[in-house]
Amino acid sequence: MHIVVCIKQVPDSAQIRVHPVTNTIMRQGVPTIINPYDLFAIEEALRLRDKLGGQVTILTMGPPMAEDTLRKALTFGADRAVLLTDRFFAGSDTLATTFALAAAIRKIGDTFGPVDIVFTGKQTIDGDTAQVGPGIAKRLGLTQLTYVSRIADVDGEARTIKVERRAEGGVQELATKMPCLITMLEGTNEIRRGSMNDALRASRAEIVKWSAADAGIEDTAKCGLRGSPTIVKKVFAPSPRATKATMVEPGDATPAEALIAEIFKQQPELESKLMTLARGY
Amino acid sequence: MAEAPKKPAAAGGRAGTKKELPEHFKDYKHVWVFIEQERGVVHPVSWELLGAGRDLANKLGVDLAAVVLGAPGGGVKEAAAEASCYGADLAYIVESDVLTDYRNEPYARAMTELVNTYKPEILLLGATTLGRDLAGAVATTLLTGLTADSTALDVDTDGSLAATRPTFGGSLLCTIYTLNYRPQMATVRPRVMSMPDRVERPLGRLIEHTFTMVEDDVVTKVLSFIADRESDKSSLAYADVVVAGGLGLGSPENFQLVRQLASVLGAEYGCSRPVVQKGWLPAERQIGQTGKTIRPRLYIAAGISGAIQHRVGVEGADLIVAINTDKNAPIFDFAHVGLVTDAVRLLPALTEAFRKRLSASTSERIAS
Numbered sequence: 001m002h003i004v005v006c007i008k009q010v011p012d013s014a015q016i017r018v019h020p021v022t023n024t025i026m027r028q029g030v031p032t033i034i035n036p037y038d039l040f041a042i043e044e045a046l047r048l049r050d051k052l053g054g055q056v057t058i059l060t061m062g063p064p065m066a067e068d069t070l071r072k073a074l075t076f077g078a079d080r081a082v083l084l085t086d087r088f089f090a091g092s093d094t095l096a097t098t099f100a101l102a103a104a105i106r107k108i109g110d111t112f113g114p115v116d117i118v119f120t121g122k123q124t125i126d127g128d129t130a131q132v133g134p135g136i137a138k139r140l141g142l143t144q145l146t147y148v149s150r151i152a153d154v155d156g157e158a159r160t161i162k163v164e165r166r167a168e169g170g171v172q173e174l175a176t177k178m179p180c181l182i183t184m185l186e187g188t189n190e191i192r193r194g195s196m197n198d199a200l201r202a203s204r205a206e207i208v209k210w211s212a213a214d215a216g217i218e219d220t221a222k223c224g225l226r227g228s229p230t231i232v233k234k235v236f237a238p239s240p241r242a243t244k245a246t247m248v249e250p251g252d253a254t255p256a257e258a259l260i261a262e263i264f265k266q267q268p269e270l271e272s273k274l275m276t277l278a279r280g281y
Numbered sequence: 282m283a284e285a286p287k288k289p290a291a292a293g294g295r296a297g298t299k300k301e302l303p304e305h306f307k308d309y310k311h312v313w314v315f316i317e318q319e320r321g322v323v324h325p326v327s328w329e330l331l332g333a334g335r336d337l338a339n340k341l342g343v344d345l346a347a348v349v350l351g352a353p354g355g356g357v358k359e360a361a362a363e364a365s366c367y368g369a370d371l372a373y374i375v376e377s378d379v380l381t382d383y384r385n386e387p388y389a390r391a392m393t394e395l396v397n398t399y400k401p402e403i404l405l406l407g408a409t410t411l412g413r414d415l416a417g418a419v420a421t422t423l424l425t426g427l428t429a430d431s432t433a434l435d436v437d438t439d440g441s442l443a444a445t446r447p448t449f450g451g452s453l454l455c456t457i458y459t460l461n462y463r464p465q466m467a468t469v470r471p472r473v474m475s476m477p478d479r480v481e482r483p484l485g486r487l488i489e490h491t492f493t494m495v496e497d498d499v500v501t502k503v504l505s506f507i508a509d510r511e512s513d514k515s516s517l518a519y520a521d522v523v524v525a526g527g528l529g530l531g532s533p534e535n536f537q538l539v540r541q542l543a544s545v546l547g548a549e550y551g552c553s554r555p556v557v558q559k560g561w562l563p564a565e566r567q568i569g570q571t572g573k574t575i576r577p578r579l580y581i582a583a584g585i586s587g588a589i590q591h592r593v594g595v596e597g598a599d600l601i602v603a604i605n606t607d608k609n610a611p612i613f614d615f616a617h618v619g620l621v622t623d624a625v626r627l628l629p630a631l632t633e634a635f636r637k638r639l640s641a642s643t644s645e646r647i648a649s
């Protein structure tokens with residue numbers, strides 16, 4: 001069983017600032033982490049490997065510093081890590097990202113053995129689109145299994161897999177064939193601590209570094225900003241409401257009473273609405 | 282969609298040069314909305330999108346079409362007729378046994394076929410688990426742009442779709458264009474757009490597309506569907522009154538205060554994202570860009586700073602009330618009513634005062 005897990009290095013949440021003049025995002029000095037949603041994908045991949053044997057390859061596309069993220073993933077016990085890095089990839093939107101990642105996964109299959117399952121996280125906390133997983137699946141012609149909450153059964157011989165998938169209003173139980181792409185739902189497992197051995201191995205491990213050419217990409221016009229159909233035309237701050245919030249200044253009344261009075265002053269019909277609602281309980 | 286907005290395209294970039302739309306895309310016309318229906322039940326986000334799609338179609342002077350996929354006799358035609366009452370001029374439908382349950386393969390194939398045959402310039406889908414699963418696959422197959430979780434849709438002076446969404450980090454929004462590809466695709470989360478009024482009217486045209494895929498062509502089989510229990514479904518998104526707490530409440534125990542106020546008001550309760558990340562409340566209680574979008578008549582936010590990702594989830598509320606110790610908190614930029622005070626102390630008093638007020642008005646009513 002060969003499993004590839006796509007992870008992304010992301011800035012640690014809300015610590016990012018935007019340059020007031022140029023409106024560009026200032027990533028410098030912001031600590032980076034593995035996209036938290038991707039940890040569920042890593043853990044699920046490791047569990048499958050531990051159960052069925054085989055290997056787990058971690059893949060990321062990013063700047064050279066994304067190597068830190070890969071090394072961290074190796075401490076959990078992944079077998080190998082591949083960093084796809086090239087200036088051609090700068091400015092990729094999701095379509096360009098999936099073009100590059102799909103090429104790398106093909107190359108991983110050629111180099112280290114055929115891939116049975118590709119995992120991604122549900123979404124990233126910076127891009128936040130949940131599109132990269134489905135995009136990779138389509139590009140590689142893999143069966144797409146999104147929002148998977150449980151992998152019920154994998155048969156390596158028959159190359160079949162059964163999963164539970166979070167759908168609108170319920171859970172779908174699906175049976176399909178490998179190779180497939182799974183986007184793992186959050187909260188489905190807990191990332192392991194990783195052994196001392198793995199930590200030692202990770203610190204010494206050689207990270208596989210591929211450029212666009214190394215990954216077999218000939219048409220670099222499909223990468224990065226040039227290969228991205230979407231463009232960010234402007235970044236702007238939301239405008240405050242035309243009328244400022246009415247600030248409640250409790251005079252003689254208690255703050256709670258003053259607040260309630262202001263609420264019903266602004267929305268008089270709310271009072272009867274609240275009465276009906278409150279009675280319902 | 283730009284998965285991590287780098288910077289606005291500088292003049293001289295594609296936006297600056299305003300490259301002409303390639304010739305083969307020029308006959309792409311009209312606005313489409315994917316009507317998400319399963320087992321004959323249409324997800325309300327579809328009607329919300331028809332409202333937004335109607336505005337875009339009017340601005341562009343084109344038609345608004347509903348797209349409905351499903352099993353023969355599975356409510357497809359009914360949904361198409363209903364779409365007309367929410368503003369659709371016409372509907373494209375595909376009825377096939379392989380479309381009985383949602384599966385990516387046949388749905389993505391049917392949608393892609395429709396787009397390639399009838400060529401829409403804009404395609405909108407709900408950002409539900411189904412809509413996202415489908416949109417990502419369709420956009421990649423068509424090699425076009427897709428903006429996820431848009432919070433505003435507009436038409437630019439040159440006729441391009443301008444899709445706005447929050448960007449990570451700071452309190453910022455960004456507007457995204459798909460200039461040289463068609464269709465321009467966007468997803469929008471439930472409750473972000475307001476529900477249009479329903480007006481009884483017959484559907485203009487119904488276009489039935491023949492779909493040749495058969496069950497043997499589909500690799501994935503649905504073994505079962507376990508519907509969520511009613512009790513597990515939080516009705517947060519559709520609640521009339523919502524009370525929420527943020528990190529400012531300081532401890533998980535203090536969320537009892539939020540629950541108590543909610544209970545007196547007959548309200549649902551929720552929270553900001555860090556509260557979920559800390560494990561104080563389950564994920565389904567999160568309000569905002571990556572949680573639920575709400576449009577209640579009354580929203581009370583206690584100890585929530587009002588970051589853009591939270592703001593976009595609550596802006597549709599009729600009345601936003603903010604309680605925060607910091608008079609400069611961004612939430613006061615979009616709240617209607619504000620009170621600068623310690624929420625942990627205020628909430629019990631507020632619960633008690635509401636209880637009195639509401640029971641007083643109830644007995645008044647009964648007396649009169």
Ligand SMILES: Cc1cc2nc3c(=O)[nH]c(=O)nc-3n(C[C@H](O)[C@H](O)[C@H](O)COP(=O)(O)OP(=O)(O)OC[C@H]3O[C@@H](n4cnc5c(N)ncnc54)[C@H](O)[C@@H]3O)c2cc1C
Binds near residue numbers: 567
């Ligand atoms: C991609 C992405 C998606 C995101 N999605 C969401 C989302 O869906 N929903 C969401 O909410 N956030 C989301 N966020 C996080 C968001 O940016 C903010 O970090 C978050 O909303 C802040 O939560 P908060 O207001 O509870 O905490 P803080 O920002 O820490 O604010 C706490 C507030 O409480 C006030 N306070 C402190 N003590 C008291 C007291 N005793 N009484 C009253 N007030 C007090 C403080 O003045 C402060 O304003 C997202 C971020 C990213 C990057």
Ligand SMILES: Nc1ncnc2c1ncn2[C@@H]1O[C@H](COP(=O)(O)O)[C@@H](O)[C@H]1O
Binds near residue numbers: 008
């Ligand atoms: N640059 C990247 N390198 C590797 N994997 C990625 C990258 N970007 C996104 N992914 C994967 O795709 C998932 C969804 O990302 P997104 O579409 O940005 O929400 C993430 O959870 C990752 O598993």
